[in-house]
Amino acid sequence: MAISLQHAGEFTVALANQLLAEALGDAITAVQVTPLGEGVGLMSSIGRAVLTLASGKSTSVVVKVIAQTENVSISKQLNFYANEIDFYRYLSPLCPIRSPKCYFADIDPETQDFLLILEDLGAAAAGDQLKGCDEALMLQGFEKAAQLHGRFWGKTDQYPWLRYQNVPEVNQFRQDVVFRPGVAPTLAAFPEYFTGDLADVVTQIGENFVSIFERAMSGTQTVIHGDYRIDNMLLPEVDGEIEIVAVDWQNTTGGRGPHDIAYFSSQSCGPEMRGATEMAALRRYHEILLDEGVKDYSFDQCLEDFRVNLMITMITPIAIIGTMDSGNERGVELGRVILERGLSSLIAMDCGSLLKELKLG
Incomplete structure (x- = not known):
C-alpha cells in the first residue's frame, strides 16, 4: 500500500x-x-x-x-x-x-x-520569480536546458514509464478547461497590458490551442522539465558561482526541447532581456544541442520551435489569473508579472505574424 x-x-x-x-x-x-x-x-x-x-x-x-x-x-x-x-x-x-x-x-x-x-537546500537559495533573473542566470538557464535535452534527444522510448506532453485528450482539457475560460477574466483584469493586437492574438491562441500545441510538440522528442522557471529553481553558490538546482518536476514528460526555454524566458526573464540577449541565449542553446550530438536540427528550426512554444506558454498566466485559485497575494502578483513578461515575448518574437502563417483558421 x-x-x-x-x-x-x-x-x-x-x-x-x-x-x-x-x-x-x-x-x-x-x-x-x-x-x-x-x-x-x-x-x-x-x-x-x-x-x-x-x-x-x-x-x-x-x-x-x-x-x-x-x-x-x-x-x-x-x-x-x-x-x-x-x-x-x-x-x-x-x-x-x-x-x-x-x-x-x-x-x-x-x-x-x-x-x-x-x-x-535552505530558504536562502530559493529563486524568486517576481525578481526574475539577470543576463548570466538567463544564459545558464538556457545552457542547463540544452544539456538536459541533448542528453535525452531521440531517446525517450528507452523510458517506457515516461508520459508525453502531446496527448489529445489532455490537449483538449488544456484548451477547454484551462486556457479558454481564463482569457476573458485575464483581459478584464489587466486591459492595459493588451496593447495593439495582443488581445486578439491571445484569444486566437486560446481558440486554436490544441492545434498550436500539437505543432509546438511535433518533431524529435526529448525529456523536458515542463515547468522550467525561477520559482522552480534553487540557486546555491558553488565555488563562488550560482548553480541552478531544478525542483518541481511535476510536468516532466517527453516533449519538444525548446518548450522549456520558451517557458523559462517568457516566465522568468523581464522585457529588458528581449532582443539581442534572448537571441544570444537561444544560439547558445542550439550550439550545446549540437555539441551533445543532436543531428539534423538547424538554428532556423530551433527559432521557429521557440516562437511556437512561446504561444502555448501563455497558458500559465492565463490560468493563474483567470482559471485557477491563485493561492494568495503573491500568487496574484505572480500572475500579473508573468503575464507582462509573456506578452513582451510574443511582441519581441513577432508571434502574431507566425500565428497567421500557421493558417489555423
Missing part, C-alpha cells in the same frame, strides 16, 4: 523514523513542520520538516504533498503528481541538471495522493 499524506503536517515522528532513520543514521525524536514559502505551492503543498535527532543534533527535509486548493483536480488531470514521483524514482540520477536528493517518493495510483521527501 502506498504511503501518502493529505497535509504536510501529518508527517509524524513515527513516520519520519520509518522513512528516514536509516538514511540519517539516527533516530528522530521530534518533528516540526512549517509551510515552505509563500505563494510557491500553487499545485502542491510544501513544508519544511525540522527533525530533532536522538544525538541532539537537528536537520531538515522538504515534505511535499497534494495541493490544498481547488488546483488539485487540475494537477491530477494533468498527471503532475505521478510525473514528479516517476522523475525521482527513475530519472533524477541520469539528469544533467542537479535536483535535490530524494529520500522517499510514493504515490497512490488510484487517488494520486502522494508523499515526496527531499533534501532541504
